[in-house]
Amino acid sequence: MLPLGLFSGFPDLVLPEDVRHRLERSFCRELLDWRRGMKVVIIAETEPPETSFRQIDERDQPSSCSTVIDVALMTVIPRFIPLDSxxxxxxxxxxxxxxxxxxxxxxxxxxxxxxxxxxxxxxxxxxxxxxxxxxxxxxxxxxxxxxxxxxxxxxxxxxxxxxxxxxxxxxxxxxxxx
The missing domain is CATH 3.40.1350 (Trna Endonuclease; Chain: A, domain 1)
Structure with a gap:
């Protein structure tokens, strides 16, 4: 799963193993930046989300899930200017x-x-x-x-x-x- 926060209604993103390997290989610097707490922009191509329902507090709650096809990362500063170093x-x-x-x-x-x-x-x-x-x-x-x-x-x-x-x-x- 890709952890995304503060996106009400945004589907959960499932990250297949092959996509994760490509991500780690192509964007290792950006992943390290993210782990150090820097801002990293993610662009993900996904399959259309699928909605299912879960029982929460005895009520049916919708839950959406989408599979990531491809993903790219870009480190940015707080003013959202991309950086290479x-x-x-x-x-x-x-x-x-x-x-x-x-x-x-x-x-x-x-x-x-x-x-x-x-x-x-x-x-x-x-x-x-x-x-x-x-x-x-x-x-x-x-x-x-x-x-x-x-x-x-x-x-x-x-x-x-x-x-x-x-x-x-x-x-x-x-x-x-x-």
Whole structure:
């Protein structure tokens, strides 16, 4: 069963074993985030609910149950902005605290191979400044970092984008001035 709360009339969701295995394999980070108490949005495709009746306090009470076909999870902050890492959460929190204007591009927003973690919208002399958080040091990740760096340097120019090498420096650099 998937535990959902505060949904009066929402059917119980039965999670078949194969769907649970796919969920654990595809969304292990989001499941860990949920277990740590973070907000996680769930999108579930289900069969139509089936309603049956149960005797509760000598009265027939309807009970609905639906089988999950597929499911996806997405970690979000309390403002429902999706996150890919705790470092991104720290950047978003600081942007919010400083009342900066920004957007959070999502993978499905476009067809670009490179998209920023955030885009700062309140910078002088330009309508957007990409922001990137580099949080790992694996060989594959470092290769991807080179691709992103080359893209930002070519697209925006040297020094016209912000980044934080969180894997090497725990202190986040200051944001560009408004």
């Amino acid at each position: 705790g470092y991104e959460g720290a950047v978003e929190e600081k942007l919010w605290q400083e009342k900066r204007a920004f957007i959070k591009p999502l993978r499905y927003d476009g067809e670009e191979d490179v998209f920023a973690d955030f885009v700062l919208k309140d910078v002088p002399d330009g309508d957007a400044l990409p922001m990137e958080v580099f949080g790992m040091n694996s060989p594959e990740y470092l290769q991807r970092r080179q691709v992103k760096t080359a893209h930002y340097e070519a697209e925006y120019g040297p020094g016209r984008w912000w980044y934080w090498d969180a894997a090497a420096k725990p202190d986040m650099p200051a944001f560009p001035c408004v």
